[in-house]
Amino acid sequence: MKHDFEEYDDFVQDDSLLANKKKKKVNGKKKGSRTELDLTKILTERFGQPFSRTVGSGARWSQAVLPAHAREVFSGDIVVMKGFKFVIESKGGYDGIDMSSVFINGNSELDNFLKQATSDSERCGRKPMMCWKKTRKPWLAFVLTEELAGNQFNYSMKYREWTAVALEQLLKLDDSFFIDKEQLKLDENN
Secondary structure, eight states: OGGGGGGGOOOOOOOOSSSSOOOOOOHHHHHHHHHHHHHHHHHHHHHHHEEEEEETOGGGGGGSSOHHHHHHHHSEEEEEOOOOOOEEEEEOTTOOOOTTTTHHHHOOHHHHHHHHHHHHHHHTEEEEEEEEEETTTTTEEEGGGGGGTOOOOOOOOTTEEEEEEHHHHHHSSHHOOOOOOOHHHHHHHH
């Protein structure tokens, strides 16, 4: 007995279907914007106040001509709530950074991220924080080690003068770690 499928001689295997397809090039600006939006949602949910992307995020040159009060608001990648102690640099992707090798020779790319956070901090007078999310990995937060004195985490990694912790764990700290209540009172009285 002959099966129906044996009657078809015109079936041709198309090897082009099996060939490895080239990965699409990642649009870094779009990925960065998506990452920043994700971070703003996390922060807004945690603090109950709106956080948003900084206008012109990634265009650091534009801050050179801004007056001091505008630099305070538009420094970093995220516009933070009043009284927030940190300026936030947000990074998404950069999957090629091998966290195990950074402890041997460091990593210039990671150093540049932390330098950006430090420069933003100096410009606006807030403490630096760098939040980084690799593709399909949890958020990490890099904070100066001295800022974390007295706080314990199950897992953390020290890198130069910075400590990296899971953002989820950092956000469990008391509001006083993040928000300057005295600054809020001053702003309310003015």
